[in-house]
Amino acid sequence: SMTGFGSAARTRGALHVAARLRSVNHRNLDLVLRLPEEHRSLEPRLREEIARRLARGRVELRLEIEDRRERPVTIHLNEGWLAALKSAQTKLEGANLDLQPLGFGDILRLPDAVRISSATQEVDDEAVELILDVVRQALVDLSTGRASEGEKLSTVLSSQLQALRQLVDQIVSDQETLRLDQLERLRSRVEELVGDRVSLDAGRLEQEIAYLAERSDVREEIDRLSGHVSHFAETMEQDGAIGKKLDFIAQEMARELSTLGAKCRHSGILERNVEARLICEQIREQVQNIE
Numbered sequence: 001s002m003t004g005f006g007s008a009a010r011t012r013g014a015l016h017v018a019a020r021l022r023s024v025n026h027r028n029l030d031l032v033l034r035l036p037e038e039h040r041s042l043e044p045r046l047r048e049e050i051a052r053r054l055a056r057g058r059v060e061l062r063l064e065i066e067d068r069r070e071r072p073v074t075i076h077l078n079e080g081w082l083a084a085l086k087s088a089q090t091k092l093e094g095a096n097l098d099l100q101p102l103g104f105g106d107i108l109r110l111p112d113a114v115r116i117s118s119a120t121q122e123v124d125d126e127a128v129e130l131i132l133d134v135v136r137q138a139l140v141d142l143s144t145g146r147a148s149e150g151e152k153l154s155t156v157l158s159s160q161l162q163a164l165r166q167l168v169d170q171i172v173s174d175q176e177t178l179r180l181d182q183l184e185r186l187r188s189r190v191e192e193l194v195g196d197r198v199s200l201d202a203g204r205l206e207q208e209i210a211y212l213a214e215r216s217d218v219r220e221e222i223d224r225l226s227g228h229v230s231h232f233a234e235t236m237e238q239d240g241a242i243g244k245k246l247d248f249i250a251q252e253m254a255r256e257l258s259t260l261g262a263k264c265r266h267s268g269i270l271e272r273n274v275e276a277r278l279i280c281e282q283i284r285e286q287v288q289n290i291e
């Protein structure tokens with residue numbers, strides 16, 4: 001399945017990393033990485049790690065990094081701004097105003113007076129190793145969840161495939177009796193039209209029956225349909241990304257069923273054909289969830 005969720009977190013010293021992966025259906029592999037800006041340089045490596053394990057799906061990685069390691073701090077004083085402020089305070093004091101001296105806390109609250117910054121922490125080898133390890137663990141968790149969902153899908157698809165097989169077998173059985181039904185219906189129709197005035201030419205009647213049978217013969221479609229059903233079941237047992245292949249086989253099954261319904265107008269076969277096409281459409285919907 002392409003649907004799943006995985007997470008992992010680890011702490012090493014003053015460095016804490018948490019990764020969350022969410023995956024939903026998508027035609028191809030579509031990666032969305034949400035990383036802290038100072039760790040954007042890791043994006044190519046993270047994409048490579050994810051693509052190594054996943055083939056399809058829209059996958060979102062959310063990476064949270066808490067780095068409590070000490071960083072050099074720099075305090076920038078706007079000396080011109082502070083000198084002007086001191087000059088203004090002196091003038092006010094000269095006007096005999098009772099002013100409290102400005103403290104450092106007061107200055108910090110004044111815009112543009114003081115700017116405090118810390119040096120950007122480089123993404124060192126220790127941090128890179130920890131981040132990659134956590135992402136790999138989250139991928140394992142995600143893959144486990146996707147595999148569990150895949151088992152459920154496999155059970156549903158196997159049941160639908162069995163129902164489709166049964167309908168195909170019934171269509172084959174109906175096809176074997178179709179010629180006799182056509183013969184009887186044609187004879188009854190001719191007798192209804194001409195009555196006893198004209199004797200029936202058995203040879204000509206058989207030719208007409210053969211012609212009608214040829215036009216409505218769906219043995220080739222049934223053989224191809226049966227082959228596609230078996231191929232679908234075999235493909236489900238394969239490892240790796242099989243979703244696109246299953247979708248293609250399901251399209252071929254739908255095509256054969258459509259041709260079968262167009263060629264054969266027998267009511268019993270048509271009814272089963274409609275049921276089979278409905279099941280085939282349900283199979284195609286389920287296949288869209290498979291990687």
